[in-house]
């Protein structure tokens with residue numbers, strides 16, 4: 001195990017209740033979680049269990065109604081200003097009227113990077129996601145998987161150490177998804193980034209993660225945190241090994257237990 005763990009995201013007794021017309025909705029209750037530098041943490045659970053809300057709290061897009069959260073030792077708002085993380089949404093969200101490189105440049109333009117710096121960053125991140133040579137294309141000229149890689153490149157463009165990904169591959173077919181999972185893992189391994197990843201897929205969570213956070217709804221809470229025993233090097237066929245299936249089984253049990261608890 002990592003003996004020099006450095007906490008990057010620390011949530012303590014985190015609560016978030018939305019006030020809605022139908023009354024309060026407790027999206028997160030008593031969430032305690034520490035994500036260390038270099039961790040790949042997946043959040044899995046049924047619809048409405050607060051996975052997206054948790055990522056949005058980390059990204060200062062929502063504010064907790066109770067408890068504490070820090071990101072790189074700062075409040076989420078400070079971390080946002082310090083550009084501590086990139087965020088990848090479920091849909092690639094690329095502007096259709098901008099080329100891929102212009103899409104990637106957008107946050108850099110806003111942050112006042114010089115054109116040389118912008119070009120340098122774009123070249124580097126396009127290489128990282130295997131899209132060299134596609135910078136001048138428009139999003140519609142790329143496949144769904146390539147578009148999602150371009151949106152990952154955009155999230156990586158300003159060298160944030162944390163990547164928050166909300167079901168980035170949910171809309172893609174299985175073969176493309178497998179390929180992107182492999183590429184993402186290689187990227188994580190090369191860069192030492194810290195990743196928070198929301199998914200509905202048990203195999204995806206087990207394949208990618210160093211830790212899997214199982215959540216259950218009404219109110220959204222953590223029901224299990226599973227440390228992966230898989231090696232860092234993970235060919236796709238690791239998914240057929242007994243060790244992999246064992247972890248997947250535990251995730252499934254955790255999801256089931258969370259449901260039973262609610263009924």
Ligand SMILES: Nc1ncnc2c1ncn2[C@@H]1O[C@H](COP(=O)(O)OP(=O)(O)OP(=O)(O)O)[C@@H](O)[C@H]1O
Pocket residue numbers: 018019020025026027045046047048049050051052053054220
């Ligand atoms: N802005 C909001 N206002 C009111 N309720 C909200 C808001 N955002 C989320 N919720 C509610 O909070 C709960 C958690 O939602 P959240 O989107 O985090 O779940 P999720 O686990 O990501 O679900 P999914 O897998 O469907 O994306 C749900 O009951 C949702 O309806």
